């Protein structure tokens with residue numbers, strides 16, 4: 001068996017979406033939740049800066065959540081005791097409505113079923129800049145609720161973000177396997193195909209392709225999400 005583990009990106013891969021539209025809607029929605037404490041645009045600027053701090057972090061002893069907290073709360077002047085519960089309410093009560101900004105397809109679940117039928121264990125390798133609750137909610141939108149995943153990368157558990165190769169190395173270490181046993185499926189050349197640098201095989205999903213021209217685009221496989229329905233049969 002060629003790939004014991006198949007890693008799937010979520011946004012734009014299993015969950016079709018225009019990333020800019022989704023993130024704009026997300027930022028506005030969460031900013032309006034905390035508008036009583038901080039002006040929305042000021043909040044969004046701090047949120048983006050703290051997200052960049054997570055993405056840039058090189059300290060393997062800090063989880064992404066810890067990096068975010070250490071940057072965001074001092075920077076914004078918000079107290080964690082006040083803002084923390086507001087964020088939790090946002091993810092519970094408001095975040096589900098953002099499903100309207102995505103275009104789920106039944107093909108996603110069929111692809112996951114095919115990968116399982118092939119015999120692989122499944123990993124959700126979404127950029128771990130979100131809490132577990134937000135990632136599980138997006139999995140529901142994608143039609144992947146109830147699927148057995150060996151690992152879902154969240155900001156509570158991971159120490160690196162895409163596009164760092166260390167993110168993929170951490171996944172392989174968690175799986176206690178060599179990167180060569182993994183296939184990474186994603187729509188973003190820089191964030192997902194960089195997995196190839198660690199020795200993982202790569203499949204570029206072109207439906208919502210993102211390519212900034214910063215990385216050599218040389219995936220092992222490429223095609224539409226739908227093409228993955230037959231891909232595993234041919235391996």
Ligand SMILES: [Mg+2]
Pocket residue numbers: 009010011012013186187188
């Ligand atoms: Mg993506």
